[in-house]
Amino acid sequence: MNLRKYLKVYKNFLHTSLAAELEYKTNILIDLITAILSLIGSIFLISIFFQNNATIGGWEFEEALIIQSIYTILNGITNTWFNPNLTEIVKHIREGTLDFVLLKPIDSQFFISLKKINPSGFLEIILGFCLLLFCMRINQINLNLSFLTLFLITIICSIFILYSLWFFICTTTIWFVKTWNAIEVLRSFLYIGRFPLNSFSFSLRIFFSVFIPIAFITTIPSEVFLGVSQLWKILLEVIVATVFLITSRKFWLFALKFYSSASS
Amino acid sequence: MVQNIIDVRNLSKSFDISSKEPDLKGTIKHFFRRKTKSLKVIKDISFKIKEGEIVGFLGANGAGKTTILKMLCGLIYPSEGSIIVSGHLPFRRKENFLKNITLIMGQKQQLIWDLPPIESFYLNASIYELDKFEAKRRIKKLSDMLEIDDELFIPVRKLSLGQRMKSELLAALIHEPNILFLDEPTLGLDINAQRNLRKFLKKYNKETNATICLTSHYMKDITSLCKRVICVQNGSISYDGKLDLLLKRLSPVKEILIVCHSEKDATKLESSGYSVKNKTKNEITIIIENHHFTSSLKTILNNFDIKDLYINEPPVDEIIGKILVKKDYDI
Numbered sequence: 001m002n003l004r005k006y007l008k009v010y011k012n013f014l015h016t017s018l019a020a021e022l023e024y025k026t027n028i029l030i031d032l033i034t035a036i037l038s039l040i041g042s043i044f045l046i047s048i049f050f051q052n053n054a055t056i057g058g059w060e061f062e063e064a065l066i067i068q069s070i071y072t073i074l075n076g077i078t079n080t081w082f083n084p085n086l087t088e089i090v091k092h093i094r095e096g097t098l099d100f101v102l103l104k105p106i107d108s109q110f111f112i113s114l115k116k117i118n119p120s121g122f123l124e125i126i127l128g129f130c131l132l133l134f135c136m137r138i139n140q141i142n143l144n145l146s147f148l149t150l151f152l153i154t155i156i157c158s159i160f161i162l163y164s165l166w167f168f169i170c171t172t173t174i175w176f177v178k179t180w181n182a183i184e185v186l187r188s189f190l191y192i193g194r195f196p197l198n199s200f201s202f203s204l205r206i207f208f209s210v211f212i213p214i215a216f217i218t219t220i221p222s223e224v225f226l227g228v229s230q231l232w233k234i235l236l237e238v239i240v241a242t243v244f245l246i247t248s249r250k251f252w253l254f255a256l257k258f259y260s261s262a263s264s
Numbered sequence: 265m266v267q268n269i270i271d272v273r274n275l276s277k278s279f280d281i282s283s284k285e286p287d288l289k290g291t292i293k294h295f296f297r298r299k300t301k302s303l304k305v306i307k308d309i310s311f312k313i314k315e316g317e318i319v320g321f322l323g324a325n326g327a328g329k330t331t332i333l334k335m336l337c338g339l340i341y342p343s344e345g346s347i348i349v350s351g352h353l354p355f356r357r358k359e360n361f362l363k364n365i366t367l368i369m370g371q372k373q374q375l376i377w378d379l380p381p382i383e384s385f386y387l388n389a390s391i392y393e394l395d396k397f398e399a400k401r402r403i404k405k406l407s408d409m410l411e412i413d414d415e416l417f418i419p420v421r422k423l424s425l426g427q428r429m430k431s432e433l434l435a436a437l438i439h440e441p442n443i444l445f446l447d448e449p450t451l452g453l454d455i456n457a458q459r460n461l462r463k464f465l466k467k468y469n470k471e472t473n474a475t476i477c478l479t480s481h482y483m484k485d486i487t488s489l490c491k492r493v494i495c496v497q498n499g500s501i502s503y504d505g506k507l508d509l510l511l512k513r514l515s516p517v518k519e520i521l522i523v524c525h526s527e528k529d530a531t532k533l534e535s536s537g538y539s540v541k542n543k544t545k546n547e548i549t550i551i552i553e554n555h556h557f558t559s560s561l562k563t564i565l566n567n568f569d570i571k572d573l574y575i576n577e578p579p580v581d582e583i584i585g586k587i588l589v590k591k592d593y594d595i
Contacts, residue, residue: 009390009391011390012386012390016379016384016387019379020378020379023378024378096372097372097373099367100367102338102357103338103357103366106391260279
């Protein structure tokens with residue numbers, strides 16, 4: 001893979017999609033307001049849960065806010081990259097415009113995963129980091145290099161897991177053509193990621209860890225942030241992320257063999 | 265000697281297609297137990313195309329023209345047989361192969377809708393690893409050939425269909441491909457826009473010696489661009505050869521309307537053994553077979569006192585229409 005070429009293409013992706021989005025100023029403004037209101041609403045919801053309980057699943061309110069901030073960051077990433085690109089896969093396949101992507105001398109997965117960007121998602125990422133900084137203060141967490149490295153690793157793994165799950169569902173469009181509902185279900189499951197994994201029953205914990213590792217993606221980085229995570233959990237997340245990423249890649253290449261393109 | 269750039273041998277393609285009965289009952293049945301059957305849409309076809317050739321694929325809707333084009337450019341895996349395009353197996357979609365070809369579809373677009381076409385051109389240039397200077401040079405050259413200038417800086421959504429199609433062509437040709445696959449490129453364009461597009465394709469082929477494979481339902485596209493046509497009927501090739509030969513074969517006669525000086529001359533002509541279609545006063549329409557058209561015409565001009573004459577050739581659309589409408593038309 002020619003890294004320089006891919007960086008140059010990505011620079012152009014960024015430029016064109018930002019330019020296209022900035023054509024609609026009001027839409028961006030509405031998205032920004034929605035992001036702020038959504039964060040306020042989420043914090044309010046969590047505070048209601050903690051009104052009568054000092055802890056939920058062993059997590060205090062200040063600690064649960066860390067999960068919320070990581071959720072906000074991941075949701076920001078979802079809205080910035082995954083939502084505008086991966087939902088487009090369904091459109092590409094239904095309308096046959098995937099033809100143009102497949103005939104370009106560039107990796108098709110790279111192209112369809114990163115072509116677009118939604119700038120309003122950036123605000124969510126910034127808000128998430130601001131909340132995280134606030135949580136550092138109220139939880140009296142000290143920064144150090146190993147802590148930052150581990151936190152970064154788990155966050156990246158979470159992004160990969162989320163991306164792979166989403167990409168996997170979108171890939172099935174090649175056979176099923178319409179998969180909007182599955183994406184909506186995934187997004188609904190993502191909301192669950194705002195709550196600590198321990199707050200669920202054992203069976204649900206297994207479900208959200210093994211089958212759809214949504215809770216995984218927020219709880220483990222939060223535990224690392226609080227310095228209470230066990231090494232095996234971090235390793236497990238790294239393994240899960242690697243397996244998911246490789247599987248989604250192989251699945252995409254396999255599915256392309258069945259792509260029949262739309263009729264003209 | 266001109267080399268074959270496309271070599272297709274015994275190519276077949278089958279698709280699994282589901283069918284549904286009408287009404288709610290049919291819908292429910294279709295939801296729970298979908299009946300699918302394998303349909304062979306391309307049946308054991310073989311052909312070769314030489315470098316620099318412009319070949320038109322003719323056939324009714326659903327005959328398999330687009331499927332053939334998509335297999336040639338590597339979008340669809342063939343079920344049986346072999347395809348070699350420019351020395352490559354298309355379905356492997358190797359970088360060197362993709363840099364050599366382009367696909368233009370009249371009904372689909374790749375330009376970014378909200379931005380001026382120039383942005384899409386530079387994006388494509390980076391994908392094809394062209395530096396900014398080279399991209400600028402090629403955009404200038406192609407926009408001059410396509411006669412577009414200001415349109416490059418207007419958002420795509422505000423361009424007319426003709427301007428958009430020209431921009432699509434520029435985006436698809438920025439990497440200067442050797443082989444162009446065009447699937448109904450003039451679809452929906454007005455007469456002038458169609459003519460301009462054809463003019464451009466002719467010029468592009470002449471200047472770059474690019475091979476062009478074209479499907480179109482506008483016969484003017486075929487007659488003005490393609491010397492050779494491949495007729496596809498129900499997934500099989502029913503004719504592969506020169507267009508004028510096909511036209512002669514499908515329409516072996518010409519009609520001549522002869523205006524004589526008097527009714528007497530017309531009657532004399534009527535009784536001289538020609539196949540007469542109709543006669544009114546001093547006008548007579550006769551039918552002459554193509555293969556002795558010139559000699560017959562000479563005889564008529566030498567032996568009869570003629571005021572005027574009109575040669576009526578059946579329109580190409582009508583002739584080709586015979587292949588498109590009747591599924592098993594014997595060419």
